[in-house]
Amino acid sequence: MKKDNVAVNNPHTSSTKSEMKTKRKISSRTIAFYMMVLPAFILFATFHTFPALQGIYYSFTNWNGISLDYDFVGFKNYINLFKDTVVKDSYIFTFKFAVMASILVNIFSLLIAVGLNAKIKGRNFFRAIYFLPNVLSVLIVGFIFNFFFTNILPDVGEKYNIEFLTTNILGNADLAWIGILLVFIWQACAFNIILYLSGLQTVPTELYEASSLDGANTWQQFWKITFPIIAPFFTINMVLSMKNSLMVFDHIVAMTGGGPGYETTSISLLIYNGGFSGGEFAYQSANAVIYFILIFVISVFQLKILQKREMDM
Amino acid sequence: MKKTMTLLAAGALSISLLAGCGGGEGSSGEDQVKIEFFHHKREGMETIDKLIAKFEEENPNIEVEQASPPEPSTVLRTRVSKSDIPDIIGVGGDVTYSDLANAGVFTDVTKDKSLENIQPAYVQMLKDVSGLEEVFAVPYVANAVGVIYNKAIFAELGIEVPKTWDEFISVAEKVKEAGKTPFFHTYKDAWTTLPAFNALAANTQGDDFYSELNKGNILAEERYKEAAEKLLQLSEYGHKNQQGVGYNDGNTAFSNGESAMYLQGIWALPEIKKANPDIELGVFPFPATNNPDDINVISGVDLILGVAASSKHPEEAKKFVEFLLEEENAKQYIDEQNAFSAIQGITQDDPTVDDLKASFEKGSLTDFPDHYIPTGVMPEKTLQSLVINKDVDEFLTKLQADWEKVQDRK
Numbered sequence: 001m002k003k004d005n006v007a008v009n010n011p012h013t014s015s016t017k018s019e020m021k022t023k024r025k026i027s028s029r030t031i032a033f034y035m036m037v038l039p040a041f042i043l044f045a046t047f048h049t050f051p052a053l054q055g056i057y058y059s060f061t062n063w064n065g066i067s068l069d070y071d072f073v074g075f076k077n078y079i080n081l082f083k084d085t086v087v088k089d090s091y092i093f094t095f096k097f098a099v100m101a102s103i104l105v106n107i108f109s110l111l112i113a114v115g116l117n118a119k120i121k122g123r124n125f126f127r128a129i130y131f132l133p134n135v136l137s138v139l140i141v142g143f144i145f146n147f148f149f150t151n152i153l154p155d156v157g158e159k160y161n162i163e164f165l166t167t168n169i170l171g172n173a174d175l176a177w178i179g180i181l182l183v184f185i186w187q188a189c190a191f192n193i194i195l196y197l198s199g200l201q202t203v204p205t206e207l208y209e210a211s212s213l214d215g216a217n218t219w220q221q222f223w224k225i226t227f228p229i230i231a232p233f234f235t236i237n238m239v240l241s242m243k244n245s246l247m248v249f250d251h252i253v254a255m256t257g258g259g260p261g262y263e264t265t266s267i268s269l270l271i272y273n274g275g276f277s278g279g280e281f282a283y284q285s286a287n288a289v290i291y292f293i294l295i296f297v298i299s300v301f302q303l304k305i306l307q308k309r310e311m312d313m
Numbered sequence: 314m315k316k317t318m319t320l321l322a323a324g325a326l327s328i329s330l331l332a333g334c335g336g337g338e339g340s341s342g343e344d345q346v347k348i349e350f351f352h353h354k355r356e357g358m359e360t361i362d363k364l365i366a367k368f369e370e371e372n373p374n375i376e377v378e379q380a381s382p383p384e385p386s387t388v389l390r391t392r393v394s395k396s397d398i399p400d401i402i403g404v405g406g407d408v409t410y411s412d413l414a415n416a417g418v419f420t421d422v423t424k425d426k427s428l429e430n431i432q433p434a435y436v437q438m439l440k441d442v443s444g445l446e447e448v449f450a451v452p453y454v455a456n457a458v459g460v461i462y463n464k465a466i467f468a469e470l471g472i473e474v475p476k477t478w479d480e481f482i483s484v485a486e487k488v489k490e491a492g493k494t495p496f497f498h499t500y501k502d503a504w505t506t507l508p509a510f511n512a513l514a515a516n517t518q519g520d521d522f523y524s525e526l527n528k529g530n531i532l533a534e535e536r537y538k539e540a541a542e543k544l545l546q547l548s549e550y551g552h553k554n555q556q557g558v559g560y561n562d563g564n565t566a567f568s569n570g571e572s573a574m575y576l577q578g579i580w581a582l583p584e585i586k587k588a589n590p591d592i593e594l595g596v597f598p599f600p601a602t603n604n605p606d607d608i609n610v611i612s613g614v615d616l617i618l619g620v621a622a623s624s625k626h627p628e629e630a631k632k633f634v635e636f637l638l639e640e641e642n643a644k645q646y647i648d649e650q651n652a653f654s655a656i657q658g659i660t661q662d663d664p665t666v667d668d669l670k671a672s673f674e675k676g677s678l679t680d681f682p683d684h685y686i687p688t689g690v691m692p693e694k695t696l697q698s699l700v701i702n703k704d705v706d707e708f709l710t711k712l713q714a715d716w717e718k719v720q721d722r723k
Contacts, residue, residue, distance in 0.1 A: 168557020
């Protein structure tokens with residue numbers, strides 16, 4: 001790639017015949033590269049960039065989603081957003097959920113990955129088992145757990161006289177989010193385990209041998225060798241799980257529908273509900289714009305901080 | 314390279330030829346027309362399938378396809394926003410109708426003769442809910458909210474059907490004393506708080522509620538107080554896990570005799586009977602106040618039939634609407650769905666809803682109050698919080714604030 005750039009950047013140096021030939025060859029190769037990128041670029045632009053820009057446009061109108069005409073209202077939607085307690089609560093819920101989820105997901109998946117990386121019996125079998133949740137549809141998993149929390153757990157609680165299990169926690173205003181969190185972690189771990197596993201395989205075994213000669217115990221080995229070396233994987237896992245849990249949607253739709261009340265209404269669920277069934281397309285578009293900016297800022301911030309840590313190590 | 318291009322071109326050409334053939338076939342074969350009927354009555358799909366089969370037999374050149382996805386209102390709104398509008402639309406006489414009518418989605422039927430046989434009360438409801446003088450759809454089916462009760466349990470405990478609020482509470486008290494559950498609440502599904510709240514609010518909010526609303530005065534805070542308090546009182550007579558179970562669980566539990574009464578609309582009857590065909594059910598008017606003569610049964614337009622203005626086959630679509638409105642077919646629909654017809658002269662004779670019949674004959678009916686609350690307010694969410702947090706004042710201020718906020722955003 002670097003060679004191409006040089007040739008393209010210095011077209012005047014190519015004066016001899018042989019150089020001319022190389023240049024033509026290279027430029028046709030560059031075109032081929034562009035052609036390869038083109039389909040993805042067109043698809044991305046049509047189905048992602050263009051609708052996103054449309055959303056920004058609608059956020060300055062009062063369109064309800066179906067009427068034929070609408071007016072421009074300037075920043076009214078944005079001002080109203082900051083006055084809306086429902087919106088405020090959904091941001092609080094989403095951030096509480098995302099912080100808890102990304103911390104717990106990373107702790108559990110790192111632990112499990114370390115275990116699955118060790119020389120244990122049936123390693124491949126366990127790897128497959130732990131990866132399974134990732135290939136299941138989130139909605140179906142959500143409905144299954146919904147049934148589990150609604151019908152099975154209360155029966156178990158009834159049978160063994162465990163008081164707090166006898167009612168469905170998804171119907172409890174204070175505990176519903178924990179039910180969703182559990183299912184979210186169970187499912188999200190699968191993918192992060194895979195990433196951590198591939199990270200753990202990059203750690204050279206000689207380091208462990210050398211350190212054990214120096215008398216380091218397993219705990220020290222983990223913190224001084226394993227963890228620093230897989231730091232890039234930690235970064236990407238933190239960023240990905242934070243982003244995924246900020247956008248939590250399917251789990252909630254399948255399990256609580258945002259209830260009780262607004263207790264488990266995440267930002268994306270609110271945008272969807274308010275925008276499509278609530279007839280507030282423009283207003284929720286404004287919400288989506290704010291939400292996009294927030295996720296963008298957080299991801300950049302996380303990358304910056306965590307990458308710095310990678311360098312320090 | 315050249316060869317591939319030729320091949321590709323040849324391929325593309327032959328495909329377009331095929332497409333040409335397909336098109337030709339369709340148009341030459343006696344003008345076969347396909348229309349789509351989109352409706353929100355998933356419970357009624359089987360019945361509608363039967364009616365469609367009958368219609369297609371009478372009109373072999375018309376093919377009717379029915380669509381009834383989950384979350385119909387959302388799906389319909391999305392489709393309308395991308396101009397992919399079904400030929401015939403069947404939604405409730407609620408805010409969805411109002412939004413669609415105001416957006417100019419339907420053909421005007423104000424002067425159409427299909428409206429002549431419809432109960433004027435229901436036509437008026439469509440005008441009220443949309444705030445328009447014109448009518449854009451034919452009311453087809455009406456529903457009602459009462460108190461569904463298990464006749465066997467009532468007979469066993471020797472209880473009479475209550476006529477007033479005080480009697481209602483004492484019935485609940487008696488059932489509770491007998492060690493049974495008076496009401497099977499299903500608060501996990503937020504919307505299941507609405508039927509009872511509608512019945513209470515409609516009878517206690519005051520007659521001038523809507524006229525004040527049309528003047529721009531939102532009175533949720535002061536006028537809904539009694540309804541909210543009464544709803545809370547009813548929530549005390551539920552079961553232990555009432556916050557954790559949903560509508561489907563409720564239908565099953567009630568059909569198994571787990572509670573004496575069930576606060577739902579008559580749309581739940583087919584589901585309950587499906588789960589337990591032997592159950593003896595009855596429905597009595599919701600005794601919302603202590604003045605039995607003033608109690609109105611909540612009855613709204615459950616299914617409208619509107620022809621889309623953008624339909625490519627308006628004639629055929631209209632034909633299908635007229636077919637559904639024919640007495641025989643309308644009767645079949647309400648018989649199988651335990652609903653009430655919006656058409657004059659067609660009565661629901663099922664003994665289950667006998668107790669409601671008097672109210673229908675007297676005309677002491679009133680519309681669902683939540684049909685007038687903008688969807689963005691989502692009153693069901695606030696009601697769900699009310700029955701959990703049990704704070705009436707918090708509920709009233711929140712509902713009022715949400716309503717004003719949504720109004721302000723328009």
